[in-house]
Amino acid sequence: MGAPWQHLFHPANADRYRQAVGSAVDHLVDHLGGTAGRPLTGITPREAAERVAAVDLDRPLGAGPDALAELSRLWLDDAIWFHEPTAAAHLNCPVVIPALAAEVFISGVNSSLDTFDQSAGATFIERHLVDWTAARIGYDDQADGIFTTGGTQSNLQALLLALGQQAAPAERLRIFASADGHFSVQKAARMLGLGDAAVVPVPVDLSRRMDPAALSTALSDSVERGDVPMAVVATAGTTDFGAIDPLPEVAALARAYGAWFHVDAAYGGGLLVSPRRRDWLEGIELSDSVAVDYHKTWFQPVSCSALLVRDGATLGHVTWHADYLNPKDSAHPNQVDKSLQTTRRFEALKLWMSLRVMGADAIGEHLDTVIDLADAVAAELTAMPDIDVAAAPQLSTIVFRSCPPGVADEAALAALNAAIRAELFDDGRALVAATKVDGRSYLKLTLLNPIATVDDVLGVVEMVRGAGRRIAGESAAPRAPRQRLAVAR
Structure with missing residues (x-):
């Protein structure tokens, strides 16, 4: 196999590196062009x-070539391709090419962002992006933040900061x-360590947004019981409906x-760069912290996310000084001082x-495009007699x-739609998601492909309708169209 150090990223191995990366890119592009309009093959977990x-x-x-051939057989041949318009299940986006080019440098140089002496200028690139995003939110120059692995980590850290502001017993915090x-x-x-009972679910209104009146009642009732409101988490883009809670009312x-007022904008955070819909986030500037997933509506590869805070001093709740890494007397600006991670x-x-x-506008236009797409498709769906749109x-x-006609029982509808989803997955035609709304089973299209067209998505819907009619054992029967839904904003 030769000397083991021949595989290290090193000037002596520059030609070997160039060849390896070039072969990998060629191999990937070959797969990219051979997906044949299908997002997946439907391989089973057992296989x-x-x-x-x-x-x-x-x-x-x-x-x-042997290693690449094996890679294809084990993964690429059956990978889920999110650039395909028929991949419409989850919040996975096709990614922009400049970000892919950046991955070459990220992996090759292998900087770690925990301390300045491992990253140098990278520290300030990250800090500049944090400041820029914070300014887009509407925070002032006291704001700060840190890049994270995703919304889950950002939400965890935000609630940890909220906990750090409290002196009340943990069992009373809500x-x-x-x-x-x-x-x-x-x-x-x-x-x-707060437990499941610490989270109080607040009812939503008909537009699936948090109901401020219900929140007011929940807060009042909690205080009357002797509990302490630790944090209120508003969502700017719920996973199922993309609902944006009424941020000004929730903030008040x-x-x-x-x-503590935290906004989970993992999904809707891309509106910060939307040329047409930035105002949908009105009130986000009133928050104490915001989670933003750039790897969703900013079209970046996983993982690329951040937690932003109004007052950078609050990040001190996660600071710990180690003499071998980030001592208190360090002259360098160390990012580990405000991160839950060390190596990053x-x-x-x-x-x-x-x-x-x-440019930011181009990224925002991608998001505007998929929002327009969802509106156009939903308008078509509400006119279909055998399709029920939840909101x-x-x-x-x-x-x-x-x-389909003749299928009205909720248990039967649940089984039918589960079977439709499985059939589309198994034969690789389309990838749709499943969810439940008020206890009832539904399918879900998550549209994050700005190249997809209305016809592309309606093609997926026709697959659902056709499978539904066939599985139900009935032909499509004409029925009075449902009333079209007004788009809630």
Whole structure:
């Protein structure tokens, strides 16, 4: 196999590196052009597991085509391709090319962003992006933040900072979040030792937004019981409906009760660069902290996210000084002082390169495009007699289900739509998600592909309708169209 150091990224191996990366890019592009309009193959977990388990990791294949061929067989041949318009299940986006170019530098140089003496200029690139995002939110120059692995980590750290502001016993602390909010709030409460009962779900209105009146009642009732409102978490873009909670009203209630106000904008944070819809985030500037996932509506590769805080001093709750890493008397600006992580990749470079090559407006236009797409598709769906749309879309998700004639029982509808989703996955035609709304089973389209057209998405819907009619054993029968839904904003 040759000397082991021949595989190190080193000037002596520059030609070998260039060849290896070039071969990998060529191999990937070959796969990219051979997806044949399908987002997946529908491989079963058992098949995938057996293929991987059969590999003897103690017998390397060496540099060359064998390793790439094996990679295709184990993964790429059956990978989920999010650039395909028929991949419409989850909040996974096709990614912009400048960010992919950045990955070459991130991996090759291998900077770690915990301390300045491991990253140098990278420290300030990240800090500049934090300041820029904070300014987009509407924070002043006291703001700060840190890049994270995703919204789950950002929400955890935000609630940790909220906890650090409290002197009350942990068992009395309460977190108020929309009933449609992200499950990471409950996970964070567990990880912080507060328990499941610490999270108070707040009912939503007909537009699936947190109901301020219900929040007011929940806060008042909690205080009357002797509990302490630790935090109120508003969502700017719920996972299922893309709903944006009424941020100004929620902010006022949080402030009235002395609670930390956090906005989970993991999904909707891309509106910060939207040329047409930035005003949808009105009130976000009133928050104490914001979670933003650049790897969702900013079209960056996973992972690329951040937690932003109004007052940078609050990040001190996660600071710990180690003499061997970031001593108190260090003359360098160390990012580990405000991060839950120690070693951290230079993920910020992806966003930096995207902004420097494309510009913020271009990224925002991608998001505006998929929101327009969701509105147009939803308008078509509400006129279909065998399709039930749960609510008008607010960002780029559509929650709907197949309701063929003669199938009205909820249990039967749940089984039918589960079977439709499985069929589309198994034959690789389309990838749609599943969810529940008020206990009822639905399918979901998550549209994050700005190249997709209305016809592309309606093609997926027709697959759902056709499978629904066939599985139900009935032909499509004409029925009076449902009333079109007005798009809620």
